[in-house]
Amino acid sequence: MQKSGLVLIGGGSGFIGTQLQKTLRKKNYDVIVVSRKPGNHRISWGDLSKSGLPKGTTAVVNLAGQNVLDPMRRWSPGFKQNVWASRVNTTKSLSKAILEAEKKPKVFVSQSGVGFYPPSETTVYTEASSGGSGNFIAELAKDWESAAQLPPESGVRNVIIRSGVVLGRQGGMIKQLYPVFYLGGGGPIGSGRQYFPWIHVQDCVNLFTHAIENDKVSGVINGVAPHIITNAEFSKCFGRAMWRPAFVPLPEFAVNTIFGPDRAIMMLEGQKVVPEKALEFGFEFKFPTIDKACEEMAPLLHRESD
């Protein structure tokens, strides 16, 4: 059977990348991951800069990035630099390889985050809203997105997905929260009133796949579910799905102490983000509401096979 194409994924070994690989392989794509570690169907960042894109690459995706919310890592200047470089420099390396390729891929889909928008309890953010300033995370998102912009004359379609918190039992925030909720220690973070932009990992992956496959999709897309909720609503729903109480709040001072103010902002404040473009182009969310997402995640968290 003829292959659908070859997708090169920077940082494709992580939580979102592993799920994206599965979905693409099911759709008969070949996948190569750019990784710091060797392995099958992998190349290194050094290989990429030396030899360019693998022959036959039809789409490029970037998901690389040092985990910002690693509680074991102190928010030192060195770690901040790592967080920045692992996103901006990897994106620049992929952009450069695309521009230098003799036969260019059709599309470059790059990840960004809703941290681009300034936290607010009132503003509604669409893709047309401005952002990219005011705190470290917003400025990082701006630099990350600029690194992904290719000149129009390259002929390569550019898509940037500004994701909310990606929820799935295989990784990310849910994997970290699961033991806490399981032991009955879950609850809202800070006041709990802050908005909690979110997307189920399968919808996130489907959005990337949609962006790869549809020539009409370009520019920034908010990668968030249409159901707008607060942090307290998320905790309540996840606790209910796990059959656990979710009354134990994580106080603001504790978040500030563990993570430092630059990172604490990501948990203590939020943005009301709507997926205007995804809905406009008819994207169908498999998990449009937080209840549906929590139902899928909670009881199956014990399963090892996924």
Ligand SMILES: NC(=O)c1ccc[n+]([C@@H]2O[C@H](COP(=O)([O-])OP(=O)(O)OC[C@H]3O[C@@H](n4cnc5c(N)ncnc54)[C@H](OP(=O)(O)O)[C@@H]3O)[C@@H](O)[C@H]2O)c1
């Ligand atoms: N998960 C979320 O809720 C969420 C929300 C919004 C945006 N995002 C962004 O989406 C991207 C993927 O998220 P994810 O949850 O899949 O992350 P993840 O599981 O932490 O995986 C990211 C991958 O990036 C690579 N990486 C880590 N540190 C690196 C470094 N210092 N230099 C170069 N590469 C490095 C790793 O690949 P190797 O070890 O193979 O090199 C890792 O597998 C990240 O950039 C993240 O910031 C995630």
